[in-house]
Amino acid sequence: MSSGVDVNLENIWIKFGDFVAVREANVNINGGDFFSFLGPSGCGKTTILRAVSGFLNPSEGRVLIGGKDMAGLGPNKRPTALIFQNLALFPLMKVWENITFSMEVSGASAGERRKRADELLDMIALPGQGDKLPSELSGGQKQRVAIARALCAQPDVLLLDEPLSALDLKLRQHMRTELREIQQRVGITFIYITHDQGEALTMSDSVAVMRAGIIDQIGDGHAVYDTPATPFVASFVGENNVFRGKISAINGDEATIATNRSGELLSKITPAAVGKLNVGDDAMMFVRPEVLKMQEGDAKTTISAKVLNEEFEGNSYSIYLEGEGGKQIKMAMPNLGNDPHKAKGDMVSFSYDASNAVVMPAGDLASE
Amino acid sequence: MKSNILFGRIALGVYFIIFFGYLIGPLVVMGFTAFNSAAFPSITPWQCFTYEWFSELFQDERILNGIKNSFIIGFGTVILSVSIGLAASLVLTQVWAKWRSTYYTIIIAPILIPGVVLGISTLVFWRQVSDMLGGVPLLNNGIFLTIIGQSTFIASYCMLVFVARLQRFDAGLTEAALDLGATHTQAFRKILLPFMRPAIASAAVLAFLASFENYNTTTFTFGSYPTLTIELSQMVRYGINPSISALAVIIVTITVFGALTLEVLRRRSKVKAGDIKPSKGLPSWLFGNVATILLVALSFGLIAMVTTAQSYSPQQCKANYKEARQLENQIKIDALQAARAAAIAAAAANGETTEESGTDEPATQGGATGAFGGVFAPTNLEGAAGQNSGEDNGAAAPASPFGGVFDPTNLEGAAGQNSGETAPAAPASPFGGVFDPTNLEGASGTGGN
Ligand SMILES: Nc1ncnc2c1ncn2[C@@H]1O[C@H](COP(=O)(O)OP(=O)(O)O)[C@@H](O)[C@H]1O
Ligand SMILES: [Mg+2]
Numbered sequence: 001m002s003s004g005v006d007v008n009l010e011n012i013w014i015k016f017g018d019f020v021a022v023r024e025a026n027v028n029i030n031g032g033d034f035f036s037f038l039g040p041s042g043c044g045k046t047t048i049l050r051a052v053s054g055f056l057n058p059s060e061g062r063v064l065i066g067g068k069d070m071a072g073l074g075p076n077k078r079p080t081a082l083i084f085q086n087l088a089l090f091p092l093m094k095v096w097e098n099i100t101f102s103m104e105v106s107g108a109s110a111g112e113r114r115k116r117a118d119e120l121l122d123m124i125a126l127p128g129q130g131d132k133l134p135s136e137l138s139g140g141q142k143q144r145v146a147i148a149r150a151l152c153a154q155p156d157v158l159l160l161d162e163p164l165s166a167l168d169l170k171l172r173q174h175m176r177t178e179l180r181e182i183q184q185r186v187g188i189t190f191i192y193i194t195h196d197q198g199e200a201l202t203m204s205d206s207v208a209v210m211r212a213g214i215i216d217q218i219g220d221g222h223a224v225y226d227t228p229a230t231p232f233v234a235s236f237v238g239e240n241n242v243f244r245g246k247i248s249a250i251n252g253d254e255a256t257i258a259t260n261r262s263g264e265l266l267s268k269i270t271p272a273a274v275g276k277l278n279v280g281d282d283a284m285m286f287v288r289p290e291v292l293k294m295q296e297g298d299a300k301t302t303i304s305a306k307v308l309n310e311e312f313e314g315n316s317y318s319i320y321l322e323g324e325g326g327k328q329i330k331m332a333m334p335n336l337g338n339d340p341h342k343a344k345g346d347m348v349s350f351s352y353d354a355s356n357a358v359v360m361p362a363g364d365l366a367s368e
Numbered sequence: 369m370k371s372n373i374l375f376g377r378i379a380l381g382v383y384f385i386i387f388f389g390y391l392i393g394p395l396v397v398m399g400f401t402a403f404n405s406a407a408f409p410s411i412t413p414w415q416c417f418t419y420e421w422f423s424e425l426f427q428d429e430r431i432l433n434g435i436k437n438s439f440i441i442g443f444g445t446v447i448l449s450v451s452i453g454l455a456a457s458l459v460l461t462q463v464w465a466k467w468r469s470t471y472y473t474i475i476i477a478p479i480l481i482p483g484v485v486l487g488i489s490t491l492v493f494w495r496q497v498s499d500m501l502g503g504v505p506l507l508n509n510g511i512f513l514t515i516i517g518q519s520t521f522i523a524s525y526c527m528l529v530f531v532a533r534l535q536r537f538d539a540g541l542t543e544a545a546l547d548l549g550a551t552h553t554q555a556f557r558k559i560l561l562p563f564m565r566p567a568i569a570s571a572a573v574l575a576f577l578a579s580f581e582n583y584n585t586t587t588f589t590f591g592s593y594p595t596l597t598i599e600l601s602q603m604v605r606y607g608i609n610p611s612i613s614a615l616a617v618i619i620v621t622i623t624v625f626g627a628l629t630l631e632v633l634r635r636r637s638k639v640k641a642g643d644i645k646p647s648k649g650l651p652s653w654l655f656g657n658v659a660t661i662l663l664v665a666l667s668f669g670l671i672a673m674v675t676t677a678q679s680y681s682p683q684q685c686k687a688n689y690k691e692a693r694q695l696e697n698q699i700k701i702d703a704l705q706a707a708r709a710a711a712i713a714a715a716a717a718n719g720e721t722t723e724e725s726g727t728d729e730p731a732t733q734g735g736a737t738g739a740f741g742g743v744f745a746p747t748n749l750e751g752a753a754g755q756n757s758g759e760d761n762g763a764a765a766p767a768s769p770f771g772g773v774f775d776p777t778n779l780e781g782a783a784g785q786n787s788g789e790t791a792p793a794a795p796a797s798p799f800g801g802v803f804d805p806t807n808l809e810g811a812s813g814t815g816g817n
Contacts, residue, residue, distance in 0.1 A: 053547060075546045088544040092562050102548040105558070153548050 004032030004189040005066035005079070005156040007052065012061035014047050021047045023213045025061070029191065029206070034183050036192045038200040038224075039210030040236065040366065045193040046085065048210075049159050052191065053082045065157060081150035085161040087142055089134040095145055096121070096130030102153035120148040123182075140171045147182065157189045164199065176202055197237045201225065209233045211366070217272070227358060229272035234286040234358065236366035241292075241329050243285040244362065247277055255359050256300065257285050261325035266300040267357035282362040287352050289318070289332035297351030304349045305329055307342045321348070395620060402613035405682055405689075409610045416685035419673075425611040425618075434599035437511070438580050441595060444515035445522055445579035446572045452519065453526025453571060454564070457534055460527075476528070478521035483584030490517035491588050510591025517589045522578045526571040533567035566634065573630060577623070621670060 007029040014022040022044045029035045037045045050056045052063055054075035063070045070078055081102075090098050096117035097104070103113045117130050124144035134142055143163060150158055160179075164172045180203045183190045194200050200207045201221040208218045209232075217229035228234035235242065245259035253269050255277060267285045269277060277283065296302050305321035314335065319342065321329040331350060342348060401409035405416040425431060456475050463471050478486065490513055498507035506512055537560065545555035583597040590598055600612065 055543060055547075075543070076549050076551060080547070082544070082547045084540055084544060086538070086540060088538065088540040090541060090544070090559060101545065101550070101558075105545070105548065105550040105554045149548070 004030075004187055006031045006064070007035075007157055007189060007191065008062075008064040008067075009048070009052070010062045010064065012048070012051060012058045012063070014044070014051060014056065015059040021213050022051070022058075025215050027208055027215065027218065029189060031066075031189055032187050033205040034180065034190045034192065034203055036194060036200040036204040036207045037210055038194055038197055038207050038237070041195050042212075043210045044213040045195075045210060046161055049082065049161055049191065049193055052157070053080045053159055054078045079156035080159055081153045081155035081157075082159040083146050083150050083161060083163045085163075085165070087146040087163070089142060089146060089149070091134055093134075094130065095126075095132050095134065095137070098134060098145060099130075099148045099152050101149060116152060120152055123151075124148045139167050140175065143167065143175060144178075147179070151182075151186060155188065157191060158183075160190065160192045162193055162195065165194075165196070172199075179203060201237075209237060211236070211364075227270050227272070228286065229270065229360070231284045231286075231360060231363040231365050234270075234284075234360070239289055239330065239332075240286045241289065242365065243287070243327075245283060245285070247279050247281045247283050247359075250277060250279060254354060255283070257283050257359055259285070261327045262303050262323050264300055265303075265357070266298070266354045267359040268355050270358040270360045273360040277359070277361060283359050284362045285357055285359040287357045289330045290316075290334075291352050291356035292329075292331040292350050293352065294331070294333070294348065294350050296349045297353075301354055301357075302349055302351040303329070304347060307344055307346045307348060309344065310342065321350075395616070398613050398616050399620065401610050402617045404610065405686060407609060409608065409613050415689050416682040417680075418682040418685075419680065420682065421610040421614040422618075424609070425614045428611060430594075430599050430603070431596065431611070431615065434594055434596035437590075437593045438596040441511055441514045441518070441586075441593070442576045442579040444511065445518045446575045448515055448519040449522040449526045449575040449579075450568060450571050452523035454530055454568070456523065456527045457530035460531060461534055476524050479524045481521070483521070483582065484588070486520050487517055487585035487588030490520065490585070508591065510589060510593035513589035513591060514586050514593070514595070517585045518579050518582050521585075522575045525578060526575055529567050529571040529574065530564065533564055537563055569633065570630065573626060577626075621666065624666060 007027075009025050009027040012022055012025040013020065025048060027035075037048060039045055047056070051058045052065075052070075054070065054073055054077070057071070065079060075082075090101065093101070096114060099117045099120050100108070100113035103116060108116075114130075118127075121127050121130055124147060126141060126144060129137070129141070134145065137145065146163065163179075164175050167175060176199060179190075179192075183203075192200070192203065201224070204221060206218065206220055207224050209216050209224055211230075211232045217224055217233045219227075219229075224233060224237050228237065231242070234240050243257065243259045243262055243265060245257040245265075247255050248258040248264060249256040250269070253271075253274055255267060255269050257265050257267060259265055265285060267287075303323055305323040305327070307319060308322050309320040311318040311320070312335075316335055317333045319331040319333065321331060323329055397411060398409065400411045402421050403417055403419070404411055404414055405418040405420065406413070460468065460471060460475070494507045494513055494516065498504045501507070541559050541563075542555045545559045546552070550558065580595075581597060582595075583601065586595050586598060587601075594602070596615075600615075603612070
């Protein structure tokens with residue numbers, strides 16, 4: 001199998017008339033990586049992928065694959081294979097013909113194609129299904145055929161456009177691991193698009209989080225989850241409690257925020273914002289539900305609130321709290337067999353570790 | 369309430385009977401006339417069951433030649449129209465959205481232009497082109513002009529069929545093919561074309577039928593290659609016989625089988641695409657609707673016809689029919705003679721005028737509906753003492769008001785016993801009787817067949 005090649009997007013702008021779909025994208029993807037673009041629907045993910053695969057030309061900037069500028073090369077000349085959002089299996093061709101379509105157009109004999117199809121069918125765990133039509137397969141099977149079809153073209157880069165979005169939850173989770181396994185086996189660069197942060201985090205070596213045509217942050221799953229660069233990333237990736245306020249003090253990579261309703265709170269400054277915050281700036285502090293502890297700590301990391309509701313979710317509890325001035329806070333606790341069970345209306349004090357909270361300049365949040 | 373529903377159902381039933389009667393009644397009637405030995409297409413009076421019109425049809429050089437030309441032109445039109453239509457529909461999907469509706473209107477306009485205009489303009493245009501090039505025989509050739517002329521609007525029909533199909537095409541499939549390394553030509557040939565295949569088949573059938581039945585345009589362009597429709601229209605001018613019905617039966621049968629085949633293909637491609645599940649055992653479309661059941665019945669009828677046609681001969685029936693007619697007439701003549709004799713006797717006895725009673729009675733007894741039929745009846749009898757001659761009076765004349773007028777001539781000109789055979793057909797046409805004399809004169813010995 002071909003080993004992975006680098007993909008570089010250099011200052012890519014993509015415009016449709018006056019509408020800017022992608023703004024100043026700079027992305028460097030290492031060869032053999034599983035790289036994801038994560039963002040809400042309509043943020044320009046597919047558009048970027050189409051620029052990489054050659055279906056559209058960026059208005060500005062360059063796409064480099066394996067160091068080569070792809071300008072002027074059509075999709076059939078690029079070492080990429082795209083798995084379409086709707087799979088786009090050829091409905092009138094049998095499964096094996098679908099899989100080996102790339103060989104057919106390059107003139108391979110039927111015997112060769114059949115042989116290769118059987119190999120790939122074994123790989124995707126669909127042995128002996130080659131003579132079916134795509135319409136006779138289940139959703140997950142179609143999915144795998146699409147993957148096999150793309151791999152059969154022996155691309156250096158495999159592009160996947162939300163390939164799992166049509167599957168049910170169980171199958172989706174199964175396919176995640178399967179995709180990751182395939183990627184590690186074939187060793188080529190995968191560029192994966194999704195609006196599901198769970199998918200992006202579980203599979204990727206690296207994630208680019210996009211918002212309305214802008215890439216807000218690129219990093220591995222931990223970086224994106226634990227140290228979000230912008231309020232958008234913080235609120236889009238996973239759940240978060242947001243506290244708005246003004247910076248009242250800065251001490252190295254820690255800052256104190258005078259929050260609007262919850263008093264003064266201490267937090268780590270998110271790495272991307274270190275050196276960019278000044279006292280008096282509007283800021284947002286994010287604390288994840290699972291880092292909140294049901295115990296009092298320092299004055300600057302302790303919040304008091306009233307219990308509104310408690311939800312049991314099997315492996316965890318969600319506790320919904322209402323702080324000063326109606327501030328909504330969510331807390332999540334693992335189910336360790338000792339139900340803390342608070343009655344509705346109880347006043348509780350809880351705290352967090354300042355290193356688990358991040359503060360950054362105020363900005364737009366991801367809308368629910 | 370209940371009676372209302374009942375009334376509604378009855379009304380609906382009546383409506384359907386009328387509606388379907390209106391739709392297929394003429395075809396059914398025409399179908400039967402093809403098997404009646406009467407010389408003019410009719411089902412009453414039913415004479416003899418016969419296949420002779422089919423053999424007559426296949427002996428008619430002009431019709432056969434017309435069919436041949438129709439087929440040649442039909443195939444030419446299919447190839448040209450389908451190609452142009454497909455190209456036009458593909459361009460439509462590529463054209464800049466702003467110009468799409470304008471383009472569409474231009475392409476579709478030939479359907480709205482009268483065929484006559486298309487025919488004339490085709491003729492004029494290509495003659496002009498030919499003249500400019502110093503006289504190219506091909507450009508004045510009837511087959512060439514007809515194919516070109518018909519295709520101007522048939523291509524638009526085809527385009528409509530293609531556009532409908534193309535609207536359901538997922539452009540992502542072409543992209544997928546390109547992405548997998550196919551050239552644009554390969555993507556077209558391996559992805560789009562197979563997808564369009566059912567539409568191409570439908571368009572081809574449509575184009576062929578439209579070409580086959582076309583008259584308006586063809587009438588200006590056929591030159592020395594008359595098509596079937598042209599031949600038929602020319603034949604009708606000089607009188608019509610049931611071989612045209614026989615042709616209609618054949619065409620209807622072919623059309624119906626064509627439609628059935630198309631339906632089967634359509635179902636099969638749907639099954640292939642997974643739209644409907646293939647059923648086990650007998651295919652469900654066989655029982656799916658009344659039309660298909662009728663089709664099956666029709667095909668059995670056809671098989672029966674082909675097998676019996678080898679052995680069946682209507683000669684006996686015809687002879688019987690003639691005999692029956694002669695007998696009937698003999699009875700009438702006898703009755704008339706008796707009545708006349710009685711009238712003369714009565715007149716002699718009572719001393720009244722002979723004319724009045726003499727004319728009244730034969731008129732009613734002879735069954736003549738013609739106003740003048742009775743007037744001539746006495747003369748007939750005098751002029752035609754032979755027993756066979758009466759056939760024309762008795763059978764043919766009554767339905768036609770003028771039939772009786774010519775009777776005396778008939779009888780004089782055609783005393784032979786076979787002469788009556790064509791005459792019974794006359795009742796279907798008010799002018800049937802007018803033509804009889806000619807028939808009889810021209811073919812006194814053979815019975816006009
Ligand atoms: N061909 C196009 N013409 C105009 N606008 C487009 C076109 N393709 C995409 N867009 C717009 O660009 C934005 C990003 O689209 P897309 O990349 O498909 O989003 P997603 O992240 O959901 O894949 C959307 O607002 C979409 O309407
Ligand atoms: Mg998309």
